[in-house]
Amino acid sequence: MGTSTNQDYLLSSVKNALRLLRSFSMDEPEKKVTDLAASLGLGKSTVSRLLATLASEGFVIKDPETQKYRLGLSILNLNTIVTSTLEINRESQPVLQQLVNEIGETTHIAVLEEMDVVYLNRVECKHPVQILSHVGRRNPLHCTSSGKTILAYQEEEMIERFIEKGLHKxxxxxxxxxxxxxxxxxxxxxxxxxxxxxxxxxGVASIAAPIRDYTGKVIYAVSVVGPVHRMDPYEPSIINKVKRAANEISERLGYWKH
Known part of the structure; x- marks a missing residue:
């Protein structure tokens, strides 16, 4: 096998290993080899080899009873490093906590990734409800307040690309x-x-406002999420508090409105 061919093989293996890790989610935290092979379009033998390698480094764990794999503690270690070094998390943490104290509902920081919104930070209220917004969660743009907020400030071309994909109900x-x-x-x-x-x-409502980086570009959104029977997102005082929080975080990131 030539050098270039061998490098291509190694790069392909790394890419498939990363695809495999990303296939796990909160909805499907455990998967069998056959499930992974089918979803990734790979052979079972290839998936088995990748899993064995990842397991040796602690990135996945196999349940001996169910024969299913789940993510290992090495992923958690990396996640801790990433979240602790993200500037947006450091700067937003006290502001999110203040929002929780003022409004009494769970707050988030979200970012645009590909065609989804991903939650980077979250501060829970005293009585949280089951909502689809944990840290690392990917949600659609068109039906979340964070997603609509960030998308509204993107280039027209990107907005049209998203719409062309279809707006799922x-x-x-x-x-x-x-x-x-x-x-x-x-x-x-x-x-x-x-x-x-x-x-x-x-049963769930949310309100979000845009966060700008030092160049003025909308990169993130801050949102408050709660049950409709407990929170009215159209309440002016709540809207003003969320917008004020977004402005404060933007300033902490270096944005200065002239």
Whole structure:
């Protein structure tokens, strides 16, 4: 085997190992070899070799009874390093805690990754509810307040690419009409915040505002999420507190509004 061919093989193996690790989620924390092979489009023997290598380094663990694999503690160690060194987490932590104290609901920091919104930081309230927003969770852009907030400030070309993929309907409140969705994004830009009421999950509402980096570009969003019976996202005082928090975090990241 030539040098270039061998390098290609090694790079392909690394890529497949990373794809394998990313295939685990909160919805599917454990998987069998056959499940992984089918979802990744790889042979069972290839997946078995990758899992054996990852297991030797503590990145996956095999349950001897179920024969299923799950992520190992080495992943947790890396996650701790990443989250502790992220500037956005350091700067947003006290602001998120203050929001929780003021509003009484769970707060988050989210970022755009590919065509999803990913949660980087979270401070829970005293009485949290089951919501789809844990740290590391990927959620769709069009039916979350964080997603709509960040997307509204992106280039028109990216917005159109996202819409062309299709707006999946999660609840009866999900915006699936492209015209309505474009109008919603324009409103978000005009008012400086986004609201999602039972668009991703019934019984859950959220409000988010944009966070800018030192160049003025919207990179993140801060959001408050709670049950509809406990939190009214249209309440002016809540909207003002979320927008104020977004401005404070933006300033902490170096943004200065002239």
């Amino acid at each position: 999660y609840t009866s409140n999900t915006i699936v009409d492209p015209v309505d969705f474009r109008s919603t994004l324009k409103t978000v830009q005009e008012q400086g915040y986004a609201i999602s009421t039972e668009e991703l999950r019934e």
